[in-house]
Amino acid sequence: MDYLRKVFLRSTVFSACICATVSSAEPFQNCPTEAFLVQSGVAKLYGVQLATGHYQLLSSDMGTSSKLNAIAFNFHDNYLYAWSKEFGTLVKIGTDYQASALETSNNPDATFYVGDISLEDNIYYAYRPGSSYGLYAYNLDESEEDYLRAVKIVSGDDLSLNIFDFAFHPFNHYAYSVDRNGVLHRIDVELGIDTALNNVGESGTFGAVYFDVDGHLYISRNSDGYIFRVDVNDATPLAEFYAYGPSSSNNDGARCAMAPIVDVEISNIDFGDAPDSYFSSLENNGARHGLLGSTLYLGEGVDSESDSFIHPLSDDETGIDDDDGVGFVSGIEVGEDSIVEVSAVGSGFLNAWIDWDQNGVFDTDEKIISGQSLTEGNNVITYSVPISAKVGDTWSRFRYSSTELIEASGGVSDGEVEDYSVTVTETGVSTVFYPSENSWSTLAFEDNWPSIGDYDFNDLVIHYRTAISTKNGAVRRIRVLGQVAAVGASYHNGFAIHLPGILRSQIDEARIQFTVNRADQAESPLESGPSEAILIAFLDAWDYVTPGEDCKYHRTESGCGSSIQMDFSITVPFVNAIPLAQMPTTPFDPFMFATPGKPHNPALGNNPGRSLEIHLKNHAPTSVFNIDYLGRRDDRSNGVQEQYFLSENGMPWAIHVANKWRYPKEYMDVIYAYPHFQSFISSAGGQDGDWYLEGRAQLQNTFSQ
């Protein structure tokens, strides 16, 4: 940052200082993020949040009966300066918003409406086109000889620009503006030379222009209030729509160019949280809504952020789920109508998009709801799914605000944006989910089989859910999703899903979709070798997760919390649809196995690898399992009676519960975390079927972040 570099004007001798009326008001806070906008025939001052276009009246009485123009924020003293039509001179404005006239001298006979203050030198530059005017400098440094004396830099004949405001770049000492025709200008204020850069693609009267600390120029169009962002450092700078701001026939703006566009210490904006290709983050001009004074939102509330929590770091996963206003009543089937119910607070307008072609962008023709007026309460809305929609997962965005027609990105002054991951299916396809479309069940393993372990059921913990897609009574595909929730074991373990009764040859392997941490995997999860269908989610959990600092395991010990580090998704289409009666019921046959080449229970010899499997109780092992292991140590499997992976007392080495389970912490026997586990078992499930819920737990004995 060389903005403090002293610059010497090439002007001639300056006259002595003329004393000024000093404002008694306090300066503004150090370099505020909000912009200032002055409007109206009798000046009114507004504060503008450029990120959203939200504005609020700061003062309707600025101590003048006429216009203020050419307003500028002075980085050197944190006061506003402007040109007063009533006083015919510069005025200084502090936190009382009162315009105090300064005793300038050598003024041309002009009312300026273009002006700003350089960040390098404490000099106010004012401009007006025309042969009688031009570009002038007013030194604001009281210690300088030319303090408040107008110094003409260049005549309006030599610098003829059709501009209505300009702003100084935070670092390069050039002033920039966009003229009525959309041409971006860079002005060397010391030499009075203009360089026309290129046409930014938007035209009109840009009465207020601002910079931020990243060198983005913001231009506000008087006619519609639209705020555009221009990256002046780009080879061919273009205007990007940024926010819906206030419109006015008389506009002039000022801002501290050293301030970021959003103060990270202040959270008063709602952002979308879809992947950033959909324009969610602030940097990427993401969809965002101002919350200051806003009374519009969807569902039961809206939370505030200083930037987007991009999926999968969505605050809906990690904090309060405020994406709660849109209910997908029906599935989304290609070529059919679909229904959403939208719960609105306050009367406004809904605009919504679904990325039908799954190209990662909400294209203009993917707008499903446009300017739909909603009333407070529940609103049933039908939209059409195009015949061209691509089957599979995609994203949707719903934006609610008082502005009728808005785009999928950019800021708006009020309301809320909610992003949802959705799944498009073929016409007539029904999908059965377990435990539901967007919740988890849990698989918890003791990995010391065939020896009884400590029953903390956290040696390997998998969050798990399934979806079965059916048409005309036959299964077209299944999907399993999982997360590694915990690894409380030193042994190295893998995880797989067996589809009992289904052959691997019945699976259309080439069309399997397999992702790990949302990245497509090149290798097929379908295990080669055995004839049955076995899907290998991972060979070794420790390849994907790490213990916490000073921790031995992953997410099982007190003080060893971390975020989920591994998730997977496997979508398995079938060559020919499988009759529903032949399909195994959910959760299918999930199991853990020993990582090949890694040691395990000594009772099984050296490195049993895939020959060791641990299944849910009475789920038969696959053909890869070494059946010689059955019956060793504490295992009492009996293949003839179809009893597998149970102890003398009938206890399993793996359990499955139908929620995102708070499993026991390390070395904690499950019955001390969940006392009703015993009565659930003793009653053969007749009692305490809800034993696994948090409300039935001794939470101090469970793992928590």
Add this chain to the structure above:
Amino acid sequence: MKYMKRINLCLATCILSACGGGGGGGDSTSEPSTVTQVTVAAEPSPVTVVDEPEATASATQEIQVPDGFTLAANYTVSLEVDLESVNSQRISLSVCTDFSTVDSLVSINYDSCLLKASTNNGLFSSDLEVGNALDSLILAIGIFGESSAVDYRIWERVGSEPYVFSVR
């Protein structure tokens, strides 16, 4: 994803599905499962407070599991929809677990849905796996048209398997 829907009050409770015997224990009174066209919780149900049972085993290793009990986490509900006489056009069907009905308002968390389906003739059936801790389901019926609407049916678990969620 939650929403609130005001619905007309209708207290006609239809007992439409039968219970079976045996299975994994349950209420010995074996009352049938119920389907409620519209359910409104006008008064809160009385709460019976019981002492929390203590685990008598000192370790899970000591627990004796009844023969054949697999500790299954879920049970099966058969959804049987026959709205052929009511709806001759396409309707959508969503069965969800997280919902509330308070003061004639229905609120559904659509993230909790077990089923998303549609039918062109009003007929549909499917087995649903439901977590043991859940005792009720709601079916949201999307009716397409110039003025689309959503209707609801609620099922409550009573008795023992087999459970049938019958909608007519």
